[in-house]
Structures are given as C-alpha cells and as structure tokens.
Amino acid sequence: MFDPTAFDNLKVIVEGAIYDRDLEGEVLVIDRKDLVNLANMSRDFRMSFRMKNEQRNSIYAELQLKADLENLAAELLEHNQQQNLSGCIVSVDFVLRHRHDEKIYKDIETKLEEIWGVERSIEQVIQVNPLKTDPQINNRVSIQFNRLVFEDQVDDLVEMLNYIVLSLQELTPLITK
Numbered sequence: 254m255f256d257p258t259a260f261d262n263l264k265v266i267v268e269g270a271i272y273d274r275d276l277e278g279e280v281l282v283i284d285r286k287d288l289v290n291l292a293n294m295s296r297d298f299r300m301s302f303r304m305k306n307e308q309r310n311s312i313y314a315e316l317q318l319k320a321d322l323e324n325l326a327a328e329l330l331e332h333n334q335q336q337n338l339s340g341c342i343v344s345v346d347f348v349l350r351h352r353h354d355e356k357i358y359k360d361i362e363t364k365l366e367e368i369w370g371v372e373r374s375i376e377q378v379i380q381v382n383p384l385k386t387d388p389q390i391n392n393r394v395s396i397q398f399n400r401l402v403f404e405d406q407v408d409d410l411v412e413m414l415n416y417i418v419l420s421l422q423e424l425t426p427l428i429t430k
Contacts, residue, residue, distance in 0.1 A: 258328055259404045260320040260341045264298045267316060270411045271300050279418065281305050283313060294322040296341075301348075304421050312425055314417045315346040324401070340401035343410065345417055347394040351428035353381065360427045361394060368420050369396055 257265075264287070274280045284301035296319065303313035320341040327338035347365075351357055358377055365375050374397040381390045402410060 258320070258325060259339055260296050260298075260318060260324065262404055263341060263402065263407060263410060264318055266407050267318065267410055267414075268298075268300060270414055271302060271316070274414065274418070275302065278305050281307075284315075294325065296320045296325075304418070304425070307421075307425065309429070311350040311428060312421060313348050314421055315348065316413075316417065317344045317346070318342070318402075319344075338401065340403040343398055343402045343413075345396045345413070345420075347396075347420060347424060349392045349394065349424065349428050350389050351392060352388055353379070353390045357427060357430075358392075361392070361424060364423050364427060365394065365396065365420060368416055368423065373397065374399060 268285075271280070271282060275282045280302040281304070282300060282302045284299070286297070286299040288297040289295075290297070298318045299315055301313055301315040303310070307313075318341045324338055324341060349361070361377065362375055366373075369375070374395075376395045376397070378393045378395070379390045380393070381387075
C-alpha cells in the first residue's frame with residue numbers, strides 16, 4: 254500500500270467538497286479532469302462548475318491543482334531542505350461570456366480584488382473570432398496565489414470554495430447588463 258502524496262490528499266478533499274455542493278443543489282459540476290503527464294511527471298487536476306441556477310451558461314469556475322516532479326520528489330525523498338516544496342499550486346479561473354466592453358473588464362477586476370484581495374494576481378485573457386461579428390467574447394479570468402499550498406492548509410482550500418461561489422454570484426450581474 255502506498256502513502257498518498259500531498260497532491261492526492263488535497264485533490265480528494267477538494268473533489269469531495271465540490272461534489273457535496275453539487276449534491277446540495279448549490280452548484281453543478283460540468284467537467285472534471287485528472288491528468289498525469291508521463292513526459293515530465295506532473296499532475297493536473299481540474300474541476301469546473303457553475304451555479305445551479307445559471308441557465309445561460311455564460312459563466313463557470315474552474316479550480317485547478319498542479320504538482321510537478323519537483324513537488325513529488327521533495328515529498329518522497331524526504332530531504333529536510335525540500336519540505337517547503339511538497340505541496341501543489343492552486344489556481345482559480347472564471348470563464349465568462351459577455352460583451353466586449355472595457356467597463357466590464359474593469360468591473361470584473363475590481364469585484365475580484367474586493368473578494369480575493371489585491372495581493373492576488375488577476376489576469377484576463379479574451380478570445381474573439383475576428384472574422385465574425387459576434388458582440389460576445391470569451392474571457393478567462395485567472396487568479397493565481399503565487400505560492401504552494403500544503404496539506405496542513407486543506408481547510409483553507411475548502412474555504413476557498415466559498416470565495417469561488419461568491420465570485421460567481423457577484424460576477425453574473427456584471428456580465429448580464
């Protein structure tokens with residue numbers, strides 16, 4: 254029997270917490286990916302979900318956990334100097350569909366800074382087809398925490414779901430104007 258890694262333990266807790274909210278009827282899980290890249294020995298887990306009452310499919314969230322070979326080796330080789338690497342990277346993305354309007358971009362940034370704090374890295378990347386006249390664009394808003402998350406912070410990770418749900422609730426009116 255093997256001892257699960259920090260990545261595995263955090264993944265199971267996050268996955269269970271999201272599915273609990275799905276069962277409670279608060280959110281709807283729309284995608285789940287659990288990937289292992291054998292070329293560089295990295296792990297990537299993603300769960301995407303939206304609010305249960307979101308009928309227009311114009312906004313959803315994606316929570317991602319990543320660990321690379323360095324993180325795995327730090328944990329398995331148990332070198333005291335490397336214990337600060339035995340965790341995983343957490344990021345949150347919000348995928349939105351809305352009008353191409355600079356005010357909306359600024360409102361999204363302001364709202365997410367209010368919820369997540371100004372010390373987080375927030376980046377918006379839009380996707381548009383220049384050959385179509387569709388007034389709607391796809392906007393992927395990424396929140397990076399710029400640090401590793403460790404097993405002893407699992408409660409913070411579960412608490413993060415409250416911030417994700419609040420963000421979905423607060424962003425929806427901004428993109429439906």
